Amino acid sequence: MGRAPCCDEKLSLKKGPWTPDEDQKLVAYIQEHGHGSWRALPEKAGLARCGKSCRLRWTNYLRPDIKRGRFSHEEDQMIIQLHAILGNRWSAIAGHLPQRTDNEIKNYWNTHLKKRLAHRGIDPVSHKTSSAGLALASSWRPLVSTQLTHTTQWDCALAEAEARLSKTSSIKLLSKESDTTPAATHPSAYFMRSWKTGVEDTLKPQFGPVKLESFSSVRINCSTPIPKPVSRPSKILQDWDSVLGPRHDLPNPFWQNSGALALTHALKQFSVGRMNSFRVEPAAPPQARSNSFGASGEAMSSSLAEIMFTGIDHQRSPDSTPGFPAAAEAARSDGFDLDDGVAPEDYFSPNSTLHGPDSDLTPSDSGSPCGSADESTSDYFEFALHQQHGFFHSFPPLPGGADHQDESPMSTIPDTFWHEDQHDSGRLQIHNVAPDGVVPESGGLELIIPMDFSTAEFSHQFESLCQEVEEEEPMQQDPAVCDNIP
């Protein structure tokens, strides 16, 4: 047995525009009693309206916390950015502009912003930039990024996460069959695509299939032998910087900011070194990191650097780097020397000149796409890696029950290494794998990239999403990406 009908259609309820008297009655009633049941409200308030109409009038017009009047420039940009990601999910968009109603935003979009975008040569539906509008858009987009506060960007990232996880739109990423899976729309998928264009396509390592591991990660199985190490990581990184560097030629700002560079380093390590485990985490603010590592805010502690590089430098032969000729040749031509006097930690020092204008550990200018100099932003990345003679290991048990391998020498790292606030952050894991669990001396790499929007880093990808849409079709056709999707 259900409830009584909401509105008795036999009653002649008024429709159409509300009169000031009706408004006054509604406001007075709600201010005194709250709205309670909308169905019961009209009768109690003396209104010949249906409850639905009352609710709409209140939520869209009479509510006291509604900001009316012209939209600010910041609100304009916010709506445009959110719409690029959320589409016509007006209520979700309105959630990021608390004083605006979804109805108002929807109307504003349809009457103003849509036309403005079209005038700039941007398709208001797909947010693709036409060639005619490219110049206009390029001069406009940076403005968007720099004018949004960091908090806003973070909120945007959350909105994006929400959108990615729920959207079943036409966005097609890594899988022909997974168009509507959350994984296909997860930021890690974007990362992978960026990586493929930023690293893989540039340096031509022979990576194998890419498959979607879960909604929150992407897995790469590298079928080719793991390149043998050629040099100490710091040297290699230095060389590879000159090869890869910040990818200002790529539309995705992800590769142009410090965090991207840090991840690029990660992939360099992954490619060049024969390390078995690798971890990149957006670092906590200096204060927090100081607590967890006992190190200074910007620079990695020497003990951590020791963890990173011990066992690598002294096991490497500079002879072969199949798949990475540029780096190998660079290392050779530079007369690689194990005792070149470059301490590992120096490489990561914000004052180091070893790696050029690398801002890995240095706060960026506020004008950069990666945001402000706020110490809490993602400008800080830290690395930790470990080499164990070419055998498999994964990460030590993480607080909170992440997967682990007891045999991991990483488990010898003090518990304080794993800061409680960090294990939920985006992280990147690389380790050897084998189907039977026995990992060969070479071959079989597994790259798992679980990432979430807890990191401000991904908010910096936000702005690039529109442009990335234009890259989706080529990615979709990439056999290396598509052919091995289950």
Added chain:
DNA sequence: AAATGGTTCAACCGCAATCAG
């Protein structure tokens, strides 16, 4: 001044998810 066309936006409609009896 009237007609016409375009714009704005409050309000409505219908659908789907959620909730309550």
Added chain:
DNA sequence: CCTGATTGCGGTTGAACCATT
């Protein structure tokens, strides 16, 4: 657990307003 009310949401409508002819 089922049924139907309630709520929330996005799409659409249409009256009011404005600009142009």
